[in-house]
Amino acid sequence: MPQPETSPDRLGDRDLRALPSKYYVSEGVFQREKELLFFRTWQYACHSSEVENPGDYVATDILGQNVFVVRDQDGEIRAFRNVCPHRSHKLVEGRGHTTVLVCPYHQWSFSLDGGLRRLRKTPDSQAPAAGRVCLTPVRCDRMLGFVFINLDDDAASIAETWPGVEAHILETCPEVMSYKLAEGASAVPPADVDCNWRIQVDNYLECQHCRHGHENFADMLDICNQNYTLGANHAYYFFLSAGKADNKAYPLDPEHDVMDLHFWFLFPNIGFGQFSGPGNLSLFQWLPVHTGSGIRVNASLEPAEPTDPGMKVRQALRTKWGEEVLQPEDLAFMRSVQVGMHQHTFDQGWYIVDRESQEFSEAMIRHFHQLYQARMAAPEPSAN
Amino acid sequence: MNTPQSHAAFSNAPDADLQSSFVLPAWTYTDPEIYGREKREIFYRTWHYAGHRSQLAEPGSYVTAVIADEEVVVVRGREGVLRGFFNVCQHRAHPLLKGAGQTKLIVCPYHFWTYDLDGSLRGVKKGSGMSCFDKGSAQLTPVAVEEFCGLVFVNLDADAQGLAEQVPGLEKDIRRLIPRYDEQVPMQEMAMFDGDLKAGWKVTIDNILECNHCTNAQPGSGGSDQHGELPERHLRDLVAPVRAGDQD
Numbered sequence: 001m002p003q004p005e006t007s008p009d010r011l012g013d014r015d016l017r018a019l020p021s022k023y024y025v026s027e028g029v030f031q032r033e034k035e036l037l038f039f040r041t042w043q044y045a046c047h048s049s050e051v052e053n054p055g056d057y058v059a060t061d062i063l064g065q066n067v068f069v070v071r072d073q074d075g076e077i078r079a080f081r082n083v084c085p086h087r088s089h090k091l092v093e094g095r096g097h098t099t100v101l102v103c104p105y106h107q108w109s110f111s112l113d114g115g116l117r118r119l120r121k122t123p124d125s126q127a128p129a130a131g132r133v134c135l136t137p138v139r140c141d142r143m144l145g146f147v148f149i150n151l152d153d154d155a156a157s158i159a160e161t162w163p164g165v166e167a168h169i170l171e172t173c174p175e176v177m178s179y180k181l182a183e184g185a186s187a188v189p190p191a192d193v194d195c196n197w198r199i200q201v202d203n204y205l206e207c208q209h210c211r212h213g214h215e216n217f218a219d220m221l222d223i224c225n226q227n228y229t230l231g232a233n234h235a236y237y238f239f240l241s242a243g244k245a246d247n248k249a250y251p252l253d254p255e256h257d258v259m260d261l262h263f264w265f266l267f268p269n270i271g272f273g274q275f276s277g278p279g280n281l282s283l284f285q286w287l288p289v290h291t292g293s294g295i296r297v298n299a300s301l302e303p304a305e306p307t308d309p310g311m312k313v314r315q316a317l318r319t320k321w322g323e324e325v326l327q328p329e330d331l332a333f334m335r336s337v338q339v340g341m342h343q344h345t346f347d348q349g350w351y352i353v354d355r356e357s358q359e360f361s362e363a364m365i366r367h368f369h370q371l372y373q374a375r376m377a378a379p380e381p382s383a384n
Numbered sequence: 385m386n387t388p389q390s391h392a393a394f395s396n397a398p399d400a401d402l403q404s405s406f407v408l409p410a411w412t413y414t415d416p417e418i419y420g421r422e423k424r425e426i427f428y429r430t431w432h433y434a435g436h437r438s439q440l441a442e443p444g445s446y447v448t449a450v451i452a453d454e455e456v457v458v459v460r461g462r463e464g465v466l467r468g469f470f471n472v473c474q475h476r477a478h479p480l481l482k483g484a485g486q487t488k489l490i491v492c493p494y495h496f497w498t499y500d501l502d503g504s505l506r507g508v509k510k511g512s513g514m515s516c517f518d519k520g521s522a523q524l525t526p527v528a529v530e531e532f533c534g535l536v537f538v539n540l541d542a543d544a545q546g547l548a549e550q551v552p553g554l555e556k557d558i559r560r561l562i563p564r565y566d567e568q569v570p571m572q573e574m575a576m577f578d579g580d581l582k583a584g585w586k587v588t589i590d591n592i593l594e595c596n597h598c599t600n601a602q603p604g605s606g607g608s609d610q611h612g613e614l615p616e617r618h619l620r621d622l623v624a625p626v627r628a629g630d631q632d
């Protein structure tokens with residue numbers, strides 16, 4: 001895996017100043033983020049098993065731009081804008097299976113490769129020739145069985161965007177390819193998180209707050225043993241497990257479970273993580289709704305067959321802990337930070353950078369903000 | 385309701401000639417842009433009540449207060465000096481103290497940055513390979529504090545004219561009109577006029593500045609034994625229908 005070292009030797013005050021607060025509260029910034037980031041980067045759409053057979057489709061959207069993913073007759077996964085070329089009605093809703101895509105408004109029909117099949121007319125009607133009309137394709141690519149889409153037709157492929165990351169995840173979590181999408185995962189709605197999407201990412205990228213902010217989580221880890229590396233367009237960090245079957249977070253079975261924790265951040269808004277416990281890989285996608293609110297999409301993989309009779313119970317306890325302990329703890333911090341970002345006196349925070357210890361370092365946040373600013377480069381947004 | 389053609393119209397709304405003057409136009413009670421200007425020009429530059437002297441008696445005692453979108457904390461230092469700060473951590477903007485109480489240091493709950501009671505940054509959690517920065521450049525931002533008649537006020541504008549200076553003679557009047565003033569302490573129960581009035585701040589102030597409506601609208605005044613509750617309900621009944629949008 002390529003690991004360009006950005007070596008923060010002795011950073012001056014200027015290099016330690018965090019992204020200015022206006023980026024967390026401004027409506028203008030949000031509009032630019034849509035155009036410059038979210039409409040031009042790879043965004044998670046669904047898992048390939050959700051479109052397993054020809055004709056299976058899943059409708060989704062990226063900040064209001066409607067797209068659907070479908071498997072065509074030849075078994076290829078494709079994505080299209082979910083909008084009818086006739087008069088822009090939405091073509092498909094939710095998820096389902098069909099042999100032909102029929103628009104509900106005036107029944108124009110399209111084949112699974114996007115070509116127009118039929119439009120209703122009399123022999124005397126003047127209408128466009130079938131070959132002139134088709135659905136607008138959207139770039140589509142895959143990583144670890146997850147399907148991603150990109151609204152930018154000229155975007156580099158996933159392999160070029162995040163070079164080596166897929167291989168590194170497979171090398172670190174070799175079981176992943178045998179996992180399946182967790183039971184019921186398709187039905188789980190995204191979580192509402194009432195803060196700017198970057199506050200969610202910032203919070204994911206540092207564990208300075210873990211020792212006191214997630215006491216039970218910290219008990220499960222060998223908290224001094226964590227470190228990070230920065231990649232060109234991503235970051236990776238890990239925590240070694242304390243190896244405690246009984247700990248304050250949730251029970252582990254060292255014989256059947258994965259123990260160490262691994263996290264990847266793929267710029268701008270995707271995370272992959274393996275937690276301690278029954279085999280797993282979680283995908284996270286942090287998306288804005290407005291400047292001060294967002295959602296967290298989560299899709300998890302699990303072993304295709306239980307590793308042992310107790311696995312389901314341990315899985316359920318881990319999920320319960322996530323929902324009832326870890327996430328509320330983080331949410332309280334993140335909401336408060338959002339309030340703080342609105343305070344007129346708070347212009348800009350500080351990065352704590354430590355090359356030797358992930359526990360104390362915010363080098364990954366800094367890396368994220370630098371990539372972000374490069375992407376958003378252009379005149380500074382005005383405070384709003 | 386008429387919407388503003390231009391905000392210039394607003395500047396000459398209340399006429400200097402009392403015989404022919406009109407009240408402020410309705411849109412000035414609902415317009416979000418006006419509210420934005422009110423925050424900048426009025427609320428962030430004037431004195432606001434934060435707490436009573438008795439809550440800030442000991443070194444380390446503090447109270448917090450909210451002024452529109454801003455949060456401040458007032459704390460008595462070890463040497464007895466009363467100081468006020470914006471209640472926001474310089475690290476990554478988490479608010480610092482909550483409510484009121486007593487503390488030796490100001491510790492941020494997110495990553496434990498620690499500030500002295502004078503607002504200077506004392507400690508940052510760090511490991512050995514750390515890049516350091518000048519702690520002096522990350523101290524809390526001060527706000528003006530003034531004790532007036534035993535009440536502690538704050539002003540976000542650090543250069544504001546002192547409160548006592550702005551209201552010459554008021555302190556004397558208060559002490560003359562309210563006998564044994566200094567022996568009074570804050571009510572322990574809920575305050576009389578606390579809570580969400582569901583009315584804009586100007587509607588509320590307009591209402592307390594006249595008693596034209598008193599005899600009609602307050603049938604029980606004076607004679608009632610529900611004394612604590614009545615004025616508040618009265619205020620709410622009167623101002624809610626004149627509802628001025630969600631300015632509060």
Ligand code: FES
Binds near residue numbers: 085089105106107
């Ligand atoms: S809009 Fe789709 S058929 Fe008319």
Ligand code: FES
Binds near residue numbers: 473494
């Ligand atoms: S936000 Fe206060 S210590 Fe990090």
Ligand SMILES: [Fe+2]
């Ligand atoms: Fe119709």
Ligand SMILES: [Fe+2]
Binds near residue numbers: 203209210214330
């Ligand atoms: Fe956390």
